Amino acid sequence: MGRGQKVEYGQLRATVIEVSTEMVMAHGSTSLSIRKIAKKIGCAVGTIYNVFSNLDEIILTVNSTTLSELQSRLLADTGQKDDALAALIGLGQSYVAFCRENYNLWSLVLEHKLAPGSTLPEWHQQQVDDLFLLVTRMTAPLVADDNERAERAARVLWAGLHGICALAMSGKLDVVHAESAEVLAESLVRNYLLGLRAEDMV
Amino acid sequence: MGRGQKVEYGQLRATVIEVSTEMVMAHGSTSLSIRKIAKKIGCAVGTIYNVFSNLDEIILTVNSTTLSELQSRLLADTGQKDDALAALIGLGQSYVAFCRENYNLWSLVLEHKLAPGSTLPEWHQQQVDDLFLLVTRMTAPLVADDNERAERAARVLWAGLHGICALAMSGKLDVVHAESAEVLAESLVRNYLLGLRAEDMV
DNA sequence: GAATTTACTTGAACAGTGTTCAATAAAATT
DNA sequence: AATTTTATTGAACACTGTTCAAGTAAATTC
Incomplete structure (x- = not known):
């Protein structure tokens, strides 16, 4: 078929993702380039465009496995807890730990900006939704009978944890000590959850 | 002096920043490039390198005025409040409003990553510190006699607000509704501040 | 006033980047 | 064996930041 030997579609895709993941983990998101991937695999740049439509799709695919691993971790770490407050604190700790241990891969997720006018692929959006649903389920017991407030609390906590990790990882929280x-x-x-409860008692 | 007419150092610097700011405001951070700035000003790329050492310094200078304007806004909006809780809620609202109204410029601040090994210029770091100090001063009355806790609260609130704005602006909080x-x-x-107070009462 | 020095602008050149596509070569089919 | 199909290739295009030798105009010196 080709000038060289045919490589199976799925196999090549897997190799590209594998190599890309290694590169990002080792040298950060800026080190990722089509040419470097091609050189590391030992093929031409065009070959990669045969199995991925562009670099963005490669990044999205790498990010997808990162999200999966975050979800696995959060599920594993917060499974066997009765106390809802303790469980959510544990969730926060797991999230922070994941960010710390997967700095470069997680940065790739955060840095990704989808092209204006386009939307995330459905399969990718679903992953984000699932992750968020996990938090919502955990906040629900704390604000019984009010789904709207539970969702709002989940959103605040999720965004808040994100902010802490983002600033901490980039060193932007290193003010004074x-x-x-x-x-x-x-x-x-x-304290946020304590506050929610206090609000109820008023 | 030059092939063309001499342009004063400070004047050229100001023009570069002015043009850059316009470009970012109008078309986002990715639209900024040395070549486009030069074309818009009507000079060669090298001329710009005469007054700025590189693109990063230009971005840093634009970001500096953005930070100044954020600080001015926060100071103006939170000046005349007696109630510490209300003042901090107002601060949050001001911050969100600023992010909304200056989306592209604020994104430029957030997206900036300093080159590994280097540190922020002192004058820039000072601005960030000042901004943070503003929050710390406002949390102090709420956790009297404990400077450490006040600082921690300030950090949590600052990071939390950042997370909310970052996710909201990038559309990553648009889960369901x-x-x-x-x-x-x-x-x-x-609720975070309510929680802090509740913690004290235990 | 003329020659020289100094200072600044210039844009080509370099090393990168993502992406496209005509040419090529090997495998599959006829 | 000839033909068709298909994947691979890498040069080419349009960008990016950055550098620097060459050129020019102003300032200084003689």
């Missing part, structure tokens, strides 16, 4: 992201995350989750 | 960043910011600030 930085506290660890773990301490801040616990403070956020505990 | 998104609530406005303003509502989420108020929920964060109010």
